[in-house]
Amino acid sequence: LLAIMGSSGAGKTTLLNVLASRNLSGLYVTGSITIDGQRMNKWKLREISAFVQQHDMFVGTMTVREHLQFMAKLRMGSGYTTAEQKFRVEYLIRTMGLIDCAETLIGISNTVRGLSCGEMKRLAFATDMLTRPQIFFCDEPTSGLDAFMAGHVVASLRRLADDGMTVVITIHQPSSQVYSFFNDICLMACGRIIYLGPIDGANALFESCGYPCSDYFNPSDHFIRTISVVSGQRNISLRTISKGGLHFRNHVSFFVILIKEEIRPKMVERQRTFYNTNYKASFWTQLRALTWRCWLTTLRDPMVLKTRIVQTTCAIITGAVYYNTAVTSNTIISINGFLFNQVRNLNFMLQFPAVPAITMELPIVLRENSNGVYTSTSYFLGKNLAELPQYVVLPAIFNTIVYIMAGLLPSLWTFFCAVIVSVLLTNVATSISYATATIFGTTTVATTVLPIFVVPMMAFGGFFITYESIPKYFTWLSTLSYFKYAYEGLAINQWETVDVIPGCLNHTGKYFDCPKTGSEVLESVR
Template sequence: MADPDGNLRSRATGKSTRSETGKVLFENPAVAAAEGGDAGPAEPGVVLPIWSSGSAGTDKQTAQSPEQPAAPSPDHTDGVESVRILDRLTSRQSQMSIRGAITGDVNFSWHHVTVEIPEQPKKNLPAKTIINDINGEVKAGSLLAIMGASGAGKTTFLNLLTDRTASVLHVNATLAINNNTVQAADIRKISSYVQQQDLFFGNLTVIEHLRIQALLRMNKKLSTEERLERVREVLEELGLAKVTNSFIGSVSGGVRGISGGEQKRLAFATEVLADPPLLFADEPTSGLDSFAAQSVVQHLRGMAESGRTILCTIHQPPSEVFSKFDQLLLLAEGRTAYLGPRGGAVSYFSSIGYSCPSGFNPADFYIYTLAVVPTEREASKERIKAITDKYVDIEKQQGIHNRPAPKPSARITKAVRELGHEHGESWWTQFRVIGKRTFLLTRRNPILIQVNIGTTIMTSLVMGLVFLGIGSEGNIQQRVQGVAGSMFFVIALTAFTGAGNIVQTVPVERPIFLREYENRMYSPYVYFLCKYVSTLPLNILLQLLASVITYFMFGLSSIAARYFIFYALVNLTVINSESIGYIISAVAGDNVAVAFALTPIGIVPLMLFAGLLLNLDSTPPYFIWLEFISFMRWGFEAAMINEWRNDTLENCTGAVQVCFPNGAAVLRSYALDTETSTIGDNVGILIGLAVGYRLIALAITMITLRVGVKR
């Protein structure tokens, strides 16, 4: 406890003491033992910044003062208080207020956390320890700043706490809620994570974005009205009510919208909709000016005071921002240099020989003190080791460092997992909400629609002029060659256009898709299905324009049924080429440049074996398989059958050159399967290939999601 003068007061004796230098000290080993374990006397002149993992507490005075909390008792309890709290978490939210019980007291602690990069003999890289045996706790109602120089392990530590550690790392850690061990995957069920990069669809308004999040992320037992009421509460809580109907905006998308600070607050609003008791944030002030940064952290301070437990990594905050935090964790070389009240850090560092100059921002001082200076590497490492060793010594004095980790509680684990099961909407709800959003985004991008329409008309007119009247003028050989060339050109151009439309949009959306998938908003199956369906209306319009222009300018058959078959084949070609685009996008991840570079590799081999550039009878045996998976081969064959089969062309009596007495002869000259193939067969194959391609794209995406590949 702290006395009115701010001195640390022993909970055992109620007496505060000071060293000769004015630093607060524990008087004797008995007092230290009362604070949590077998302890020797504190080293003279050292302030003890030790954290506590005792029972839950929500006293706001504790959260705002530099008081040192008592260290935990080494005896493990059965977690009665924790069970009571988590029982509230799993109760029916429809029978309580919107904010519900998930803002209940959750004290979060970590024990003996170690993260290592294993040895990589092939690259001649030794094993490396990123996080080295650290412990700590943050209580409900606290706002904890996690700070350290570059390479201190802040991001790795936060990723571990949020169950986002890369699969190649070796992790040894115990995480606990209210002194009861839980799995990292279970922590995600009662927490939210605000990542450093703000990812939004710029063409959505603030209220539209939050409504979508509410419909897919909040407890499914809540009614739509309750969810929308929660949206209104969050807008007010985070100061976004005045921009409710403003577009979020996107610099890359050319859409003007809300400010950077408002976007950051919107990111927090997105994560707190479900009222998580535990909130993580990675660099919440990154990219913001000092005023916007102060506003964001002030709102975090308000959320913490409402009972949430908040942990943030932050890099060299201004003094005004730094003052908003009440707890501080300093990491250096993967070890703890300090964990305790923010206000006590200056005294602690002074007590171990590192005094912050007067008028100097303490946050900057800590970073400079704990940084490895390139020109003084060895001296820096020795200084860091001395500071972190001192902190470990204090932990040992308090009996914390060697204390056994908390034990798991079956009831706590079950309660947390049942809470997780209350989230996640039905397949139909996911499809309805995401489908509506996808169509809305398409409709709000008129420039893209106009460009597609203009490009389609221009390229169709150019093709029409090149092959003008080719199907009805000239001798039969000229007609056969011209019609085949025009059919092939339409299919090839459609293939590149369809794949290109996908590879320039899907990789851009992938980071948002990954984040929403991690947040369990929807299944990848739903996302892909919505993308497939959303492209159909525009494709139908574009191919109608293209087919009307090209078909009649080419001078092809005047039979109406043949035109509609041609139109259907062009649409199927687009669907297949888009499917190839999805495969390429799945391989390229979020790299648009790589996706564009891979597009010719995915399309050209299929084009070579379409049946025009290389006679199918001449296909090398080792490439025959490409014929069968080439959608362009089946589309070209169907288009040729549609134009030539059953036609009588010329009398070949006495002919001395190549002669085509009928359409079947034309088809045989291209080694197309005229004896057994029908247009219906080819249409069925095209549909099957489209389904197969898209399943492959989905499989690649699922594999990257499951193995944790970062794209």
């Protein structure tokens, strides 16, 4: 168990990222990583290593066991049977001390109560242990934990090291108990290595350089305080570090050599070949697993129930406003207004709740995708397959309530067509939400930008201004407006079969200047 230690900004995480070949965007890296003389690219290194990042990210509506089963399907791949995957999951639940919370939801901050920080960190270890890596990189595993929980977490890593795994972690300032778990330490300052070796050797080195550590003082505190570079006093701090004989290593290769000696030869002799593909599971396995996870998320998401309640309430209110509206010359505008309100309500009712459905998962998806767990295509298809039922059932329920209460044409075919238009409209609206959420990444920005696109689509939807009245230089907006096509679809469905509209004849038998048939109504709204 090797701990990379140093003050904030010393370069601990950067060094760990370089060694693990992860998160290297924006960095210029020279040299190479070799294990027993065999040069490693990032894909080969990922085959024999795991990397646990500082911030844990999980789908909070899954239980611990469900999450590990999902990851086992995708990370262990087709080389293992279902029984072997389940056995591995149960073994890790026991090893990582997760038995008591195996059926507990992971949790969502401020929404769904779940695991503690320590349990969350141990779950992250278990997730990356599924593939039996030989090297385990871990960035700040004790960040945000109290001393007791930090001790439990590092003790878990100590057990992994005792089982023959090489564990490399970064840590800011460990307690004396945590420090005692380490075999070796790497002390860093200003992006360079000052000491690398056994913990006993560090005490001897600092004492020989004139910086002895008291028997009653935490060695890690003493080392970090001695080599820390004070902001605004860089040159003074560097002179203090070097005056006693502490010197920077010129190359990180020294670090790599020591790590190489700790790695078991079996690592590079593993029988499993390096796949040409970056993914262990097939596309269909990914699709099934992701559909299952997204389906569980949809069922357990508290927002879904709230959306259904709001939807039903809005449907009843809308139906009450237009209750039993008869088709007469005086109600043509009211019916057209009802149809456009139907389009508007269905759009906004499900469009904005769809934004956080993507933005909350996006960081998780990006991390899992970059780790080679699954493709972005399989996630997108799985997400759509899992949420398709609600985007069919919810608009169908809404349409059924308002259609019956408003007293529209009592025709089964007309009703069915209205449902189809409502479902298509809802899926277009949510697709726009997905695109906006993916492009802008956060709920705040996406919900701010979304109306900038949607409001012009609504304005040129055919109700507020007819197509013939639109200036030529704005007709392209009408062509792009999905409100227009949905409104026209519902209008045609309502008026096409209406042969006579009562109320256009006066007592003398002459017609008033009003539409007399459904076809004339359709002509008037074009």
